[in-house]
Amino acid sequence: MKPWSRLQNIYYMNRYAERIEHLRAFMRARDLDAVVIYNADPHLSEYPALRWKQVEWLTGFTGEAGDVVVTMDEAYLWTDSRYFIQAESQLDGTGIKLQKARIPGSVSVDEWLLASQGEGARVGVDSFCTSVENYKSLIARFDVVCIPDMLTPLWEDRPGIAQTPIYSINPGESVEEKLDWLMETLSEKECDYIIISALDEIAWLLNVRASDIEYTPVVISYLLVGRDGVKWFALKDEIEDDKTSATIELLTSKGIRCLPYNEVSIEISSLEDALIWVDRQTLNIEIFSAIKCKKYFAPSPIQTRKAIKNPVEIDNMRETHLRDGVAMENFLHWLENKVNDGSRVSEWDAALKLAEFRRQIDDYVENSFETISAYGAGAALPHYHTPSQNAPLLMPSGMYLNDSGGQFLRGTTDITRTIPLGVCTELEKRDYTLVLKAHIDLASSVFPSGIPGCRLDAVAREALWKYRVDFGHGTGHGVGYFLGVHEGPAQIRQNLSGAGLFSGMIISIEPGVYREGMFGVRHENLYLIADAGESEFGHFLKFEPLTMCHFDTSILNLSLLDEWEIAWLDNYNRRVYESIGTFLDEPVRSWLREKTKPVK
Template sequence: MSILKQIQESMKKNNVHYYIIPTNDYHQSEYVADFFKLREFVSGFNGSAGTLVIEQERAGLWTDSRYFLQAETQLPKEITLHKLGSDESSDFPAYITENIKAGQAIGFDAKCISTSLGKHLLGIAEKKNAKILLDVYFADELWKERQTLPKNTAYFLNDDITGENISSKIKYITDVMKEHKCHYTALTKLDDIAYLLNMRGTDVTYNPVFYSYVSIEFREDFNNYTVKLYIDDEKLQEDTKKYLSKNNIQILPYEKIYDEIKFIKNKNMLLDESALNFMLYTNIDDTNSIVDILSPITSKKAVKNDTELKNAIYYHKIDAVAVIKLIHYVKTNIKKIDMSEISVSDKLEEFRRQCDKCVDLSFDTISGYKDHGAIVHYSATEETNYKLEPKSILLLDSGAQYLGATTDITRSISLGTPTDTEKFDFTTVLKGHLALSNAVFPENTTGSQLDTIAKEPIWRENLNFFHGTGHGVGAFLNVHEGPMRISGAYNNVGFKRGMVVSNEPGLYRAGHHGIRIENLVYTEFDKETEFGKFLKFIDLTLVPIDLDLVDVDLLNSQEKLWLNNYHKRVFDEISPFIEDKELKEFLKQQTRQI
C-alpha cells in the first residue's frame, strides 16, 4: 500500500477529512532541513514551494508557476496538480472552503503552519461548522527513515563582516517594542535570529542559519529586559557561549519556548503572525494583547549597511571570476569534451570554491539545457541529465555564500549558432532587464509598481513570464529575503537606499528553451529635487551578457549604450582579478562593444 493510501486509511479511522502538509518547518522557512521534508516524502515533489492537501479519497498539491512543469513530472497520478495563479485554480484554503461539510475536520501539525494561516483555517472551520486538529502526524508516523533535527555548530561573526554589533541591533528592536508599548516579543524567523545575534550556522542546506528562537521581555518600567536564545546546547561551542554571555543572552533548550510563553500574562506582545507558528500562538494566554506587525528585524536587515554593501561589491567580483571561468570553459570546450548539465554545475562549484572565503552555494544550481531551461526551477538528476551539444541554450542559475555576501546570478549561454527565435526571445528579455536596470524612481516606490517596467518590453511582443521579477537577497544569509520583492503581486514595502534585490525577467517556451537574465542590484540615491528623493539601481553582478544571443537591430540607442557601458565596467573591474592571459582575452571578447 502506498504512503498516500496508508495516510488516507488513518484519516478514515480518525475522522480527519483534510490533512494539510506544507513545505514549512517550525519557523515558516522557505528552505528547510531534511527532517521537515514530509511533503516531499509523501508526494515525491521536491520543489521549494507547495502545499499538499490529502482527503480521504483524493489529494491535491498547490504550487506556483516556477514548478508547474516539475510537479507534472514528479507527482503520481493520484495527486492532482493545482496551478496557483492560473484561472482554473484557487488556493487551497478556498478549495477547502468550497468543499468542506459540517462536522468534518481539518488536521495539520500546528508547528508547521503560520499563525496567519492557522487563524484563517480556524475561521473557515467555524464558518462551516467544522473543526481543526492541531496535532495530526499521520505522515510523520510513516516516515521510518526520517533524519533527526540537525544539531550543527552555530558560530558568531565579527563586526567587520556584519557592520553593526549585537548590542546596537538589540537596542533597535527594544526601541521598537517601547514605541509600540510592548513588553514581550518572540523572533521565530531563522534569518532574523541569525542577523540579530550576528551568528550563522549550517542547519539548512545553502542557508547559513540555525534552528532556534529568541525572546525579549521587558520589566514593567521598560528599563530592563531579558534576552533568551532557545537552542540545543550542543550547537554552541565554548567561545560562542562566552560571546552570548558577554552580550547578556540567556541560553535555554530549543523546545522550552513552548512552555515559557504560556507563563506570559497581561502583556502587550509584539509578534509577526506570518512567521509565528500556530502552536506557539495557541500557547499564548488570553490575558495578553498581540500587536501583529512585520518583524522589525526583517525590515532592518533588508537595508544593508555600508559594510554589508562593501562586502557585497567585493565578493560579487570574486564570484564573477568563477562564473566567467565557467562560461569560458563551456564555450571553448563544447566541441572538444563531453559535458552535461550536472558536470557543468559541478565545474562551476569547483571554480567558486577556489576562493577560500566561499562557505557554500546559496542554492541548488539550476543547470537547464534546451527544453529543460523552460522548467523554471529545474534540478538535473542522473535520469534527466542532458549532454550538452554545440547548439541551443544553457540556462545557468547559481549562487554562492561568501563570508560576508550572498550571490545569485543567471546567465543564458549560447552553445552554437542561435536561431532567429532564440535571438529574438533573448533580446526581448534583455530589453526588459535593461528597462528595470535603467529605472529611476521615487524613494518608497513598491516592487509591484516597478514590476511593470521590466515586463512592458516583453508584453509589447505579446509574451510573458509568470515568476517574480526580483527578490531580496541577504548579506551572507538567505538567497531569498523579504520583505520587498518585485512582482505583479501586491506588495506595500517601499524601496530604500541599500536594499539588495534581483533583476531577473525571463521567457520560457515549453519543449524548446528557457531564457533568464539575472543580476543582483542595490538601490542608491540618484538625486533629490523639490519632488523628493529619487533612487536608482547599481549592478552588483559583473558578468558578461552573451552577445552571441543579442539581435542588435532590436535594441534602441539607449539600450546599446547601457550594454556597452555595462560591459566596459565588467572588463575594467573584473580583469584585474584575472591572471590567466587566455581567460582575460576571452573576457575582452565577451565584453566587446556593439
C-alpha cells in the same frame, strides 16, 4: 519521459500510496475528515529543513512550493505554474492529483476543503508547521485539530532537528546595537516582548550563522526579546564543537541566555501581564497557543531593517560579487572551450564545474540554492531540476542557461546567464535580445524612494509586451547578506504589494522568456538600490550593479535595441572587465577582453 524514470515512478507509487493509506488509518483513528500538510517547517522557512520535507516524504514532489490535502478518498497537491510539469511527472502513478494554484479560476486549499468536506469538517494540521495566519483562515470554517509533529508516528527514520556548528560573524553592526534598536521599537509600540521565529531574522539580530538548513546559513531556534532580557532557544543536543561553545560564550557575555530549543513553549507560557509582538506569518500555531498574555499583531520590524544593508555589508557584497564574477568568467571560458572542442559536457558536469570554481573563493560556504543548469528545451522550465544521472549533453548550437549562486562569509550571490553555444535561430536571437532589453530598461531606471516594487515591474516587461511576449515569474526579489537568497519584503513583481524599495536594499533583476519544448532565456544580475539625488519632487533612487559578469553580445539583434540601451550594455561589460580582469589568469583575461568589446 525516459524508461528508467518510469520504472522509478512505479517503485515510488507503491511507497507513496502506502504512506497516504497509513495517514488515512491515522485520520480514521482520530475521526478526521481531512488533513492539510503545508510545505513548511516550524519557522515557516522558504526551504524547510530536512526533518520537515514532509510534502516530499508523503508525495515524492520535490518543488519548493506545495501544500497537500488528504481526505478519506482523495489526495491533492497544490503548486504554482513554476512546477506544473514537474509535479505532473512526479505525482504520476501516486494517486495524488495536481491542483494548479495562482492561475485564473484556481481554487484555494480552504475553498476546496469547504466544497468537498463542508463547513465544520474536522481538519487535522501539524501545529508546528502551520502559521497563525493559515490557522486563522482554517478555523473560520472548520473544526481544526492541532496535532504537534503529526507525521512522526508514521514516518520511520524521520530525520532529527539539525544542530550544526554555530559561529559568529561581524557584519558592521554589533548585536548590542541591533538589540538596542529592537528594544526601542518595542517600546514605541508599548510592547514588553517579541517572539521571533523567522530563522533569518534571528541570525541577523544575533550575528550568528550555521548550516542547519541547506542553502540558507541559519540556526534552527526561537528568540524571545523583552523586558527581562534575551532568551535564545537554540540548543538541541549536548554542545561538543568548539565553534558553538565559543559563540555561546560570546553571546552569554552580552547577557543573552542560550536555552534548549524545546523550552520555548514553557518559557513563553510563563509570561503574564505583558504585551507580546507576534508576526502572524512566521509564528507557528503550536508556540502561539502557549502564549497566555496579550498579543500585538504586526509584521516583524526586523524584516525591513534587515533588508536595508549597512555600509560594511554593502562593501562586502561588492567585494564578494567581484570574486563570484571571477568564478563565473572562469566557468564561462571553460564552457566555451569544452563545447567548441567537442568534449562531452552534460548539464550536471557544468553545474559541478561552476561549483568547483566557486569553491576556490576563500569565503565560500555553500551554494545559495540548487543550481539550474539547463540546455535547450530544459531551460524552458524556469525551475528546471538538473538530473545528476543521464543529464542532457551540451551541443554547439542553441542556448544554455545557468542560474546559480553562492553563500559566502561576506555575502550572497545569485546570477543567471544564458549562453549561446553556437548557431541560434532568429527567434532565439530575438528573445535573447528582448530579455536583455527588458533587463536594461529596468536596471537603468530611476524611481522615487519607497515606491512599491510592483509599480516598477512593467518598466522591464514593456519591452517584451510590445512583442506579445511575457513570463510567469517575478522580475526581482530581495537578497540577504549571507542569508536567504530570497529575502523580503522588497520584490519587483506582478502581484500588488505595498512593500517599498529603499536605499541600501539588494534586489535581483531577472526577466525571462520561456518557449516550451524549445528554449529559455533569463538574464539576472543583483543590484544595490542607491541614491540618485533629491529634487523639489522628492528623493530618487537607482540600481547599481553588484553582479560582475559579462553579457554575451554575439547573438544580439541590434535593431531591437535603442542607442542608449546599447551604451548601457557596453558600459556594463567594460566595467566588468575593468573590475575583475586583473584577477583572471591568461588566457581567460584576453578572452574576456574580447567578450566585453563594444558591440558597435
